[in-house]
Amino acid sequence: MTGPGRTVLSIRDLTVGYGTRNGGFELHVPSLDLHTGEVLAVLGPNGAGKSTLLRAMAGLLRPREGSVAVETDRPQALVFQRPILLRGSALYNAEVPLWAEGVARTERRRRAGHALTRFGIGDLARRNAATLSGGEVRRLALARAFVTEPGVLLLDEPFDDLDVAGREALSFDLRHAIAETEVAVAMVTHELRQALLLADRIAVLCEGRLVQVGSRDEILRRPASPAVAQLVGMDNVIAGVVVGRDAADLTLVEVRPGQHLRSAVHASPGEPVWIGIRPEHVKLDAKRGEDARIEHSTSSVFGEQPVPFRGQGPLGNLKGKVQRLVSDGTLATAWIDWEGSELRTHLIAGRGLGHTLEPGDPVLFAIRPEDVHLMPRRAAATGAGF
Amino acid sequence: MADFESSAVVEVALRTLAVSGSALVVAVGLGLPVGLLLGRHRFPGRGLVVALVNSGMGLPPVVVGLVVALLLWRSGPLGALELMYTPQAMVVAQVLIALPLIVGISLASVGALPEDWHVQVRALGVRGLRAAWILVRETRLGLLAAVIAALGGILSEVGAVMMVGGNLEGETRVLTTGILMYTQMGRFEEAIALAVLLLGLTFVLAATLTAIQQARRT
DSSP: OOSOOOEEEEEEEEEEEEOOSSSOEEEEEEEEEEETTOEEEEEOOTTSSHHHHHHHHTTSSOOSEEEEEEOOSSOEEEEOSSOOOOSSBHHHHHHHHHHHHTOOHHHHHHHHHHHHHHTTOGGGTTSBGGGOOHHHHHHHHHHHHHTTOOSEEEEESTTTTOOHHHHHHHHHHHHHHHHHHTOEEEEEESOHHHHHHHOSEEEEEETTEEEEEEEHHHHHHOOSSHHHHHHTTOOEEEEEEEEEEOTTSOEEEEEETTEEEEESSOOOTTOEEEEEEOGGGSEEOSSOSTTOOOSBOTTOSSOSSOOBOOOSSTTSSEEEEEEEEEEOSSEEEEEEEETTEEEEEEEETTSTHHHHOOTTOEEEEEOOGGGOEEEEOOSSOOSOOO | OOSOOHHHHHHHHHHHHHHHHHHHHHHHHHHHHHHHHHHHOOOTTHHHHHHHHHHHTTOOHHHHHHHHHHHHSTTSTTGGGOOTTSHHHHHHHHHHHHHHHHHHHHHHHHHTSOTTHHHHHHHTTOOHHHHHHHHHHHTHHHHHHHHHHHHHHHHSOOHHHHHHHOOOTTTTOOHHHHHHHHHHTTOHHHHHHHHHHHHHHHHHHHHHHHHHHHTTOO
16 A cells, blocks of 8 residues: 555444344444545454444444445445356346446446456356355455445455465455456455455454554554453453652553553553553473573563563563463464463463473563553543553 | 037137136236235235135135126115126136135235245345335246136136126037036036036146246246
8 A cells, every 4th residue: 555545435433224123233433434445344243233333334224323425436346255146147146236237238348357366266257156155255245345346345244254275365356456446445344364465454343333543553553442452352450559760751551559560651650551461472491490580581582683671570570380381283372371361472382481380480571661561541431541 | 529619619618707806807917916025015904914815715616606796686785787697706706716815825925935035035125116126026837826726716607797797508508517406407519518628628728827836937
């Protein structure tokens, strides 16, 4: 992406809902813009209102309040999570949106054929659509969406039901098609990894509310609330209270009396906060035991090169005890008891500490202050971070 | 087969085709759009309408005959039309028998589409008459099944046409009423001849519709 493009879709004070008597659902989005050439991922757990938002953006649901303004003369296209195909060939299916626009037959055929080729299924043009595989159906649905050269493309879980290789291949073709056509894309997904395959920006939706919008980096490093933190893999969230600043101008957060963490995030003293730390930022020292000491992390299983730590504890490191370990064969997760608080960290299974560590082992670990994220902790935690 | 002339048989067969064919055309013309709309749209009271249609699929033809007879009877509300004991009265009765079958089966075949089918088709930009055409195209197996069922229902029906047609020779006698009459008279040869003709006719028409239904079934 070469900087933000023109705004083609803007949402203002949108309220969409269905059902009024108990069991109803309401989605509220104060403001959200979509620009040409960008991919905005709408991330949220099941039932957050992602598909509702997408359908409202497509004009398929009428807002109760507010507006969805589309500022492009090109059509909109929506690809559903389970795309339906019509009886007939793959080519016929790709032609349908053009037929709806009244495009002549030969022109229709040519453009539909081109769209199929763009998504790598040009050789399946004559195939009966009912005989296509799951991956081919998805590609056909995308080809059908691109055939009208839409200005806005809305994708509902575009990588669902695909294996990792299928997702990577499809994301490659999709990215290529998006760059070529300068379409503005909003995609909906419940999984961070799928969002990261395409997204330039991420909007997080929880229980019908837009809780955060930002660049990939912002969302990953600075989630606005524990709910967002959980969605983006910031698995360690513990409560604390800001007590002041240290000599190096780092924020000092008390977890329990005498138990502190330093954070590079600024916050005012007395403020209750949630402390968020990504598991990969909890770095264990390879030398186990009480004598171990981290000066630099040459031994860290994560740092290929030494990472200069700015210390946390008085010795520049923290002490804990391994509670339990779980391994999926590739990645191991260790739960560390840090004076009554639980912290998760990732290790490579079967290598280094991932091989030798056992429950009950004392460990030393370090967390850089810049990896200690702070989120507001109030009765109703909403809005952005600090 | 003394006074049983083949020209008379042909005439009865042709009248059967004319009466049931007209009834089928009218019933399809009315019933298919209604069935598609009922299958497509949700509105308060729809459940009741669908239940009525479904029970209409099992409507006893003699009851239909009775109702039509009451309406068309000389002193009845539509008596002035003087339609009683005419082929037109038989068409009216057969339309009433065929309608619930066509509406019921076509609305069921629309209902068998995936839940968000209509939304997805709309999202492809297909609107209005084009959307209706796509709907007919997608459900054509079910729609032709509805036509075949209706045809079978009215071709084989005897009670209603007997009551409102009267089995008048040269005027309202059709294959089924002819079979009934000859059987009651003990003239089995004629009854069997008409029966064979009726079976043949039913088969040819059903086979033709089936061929259309299964054509390019992709």
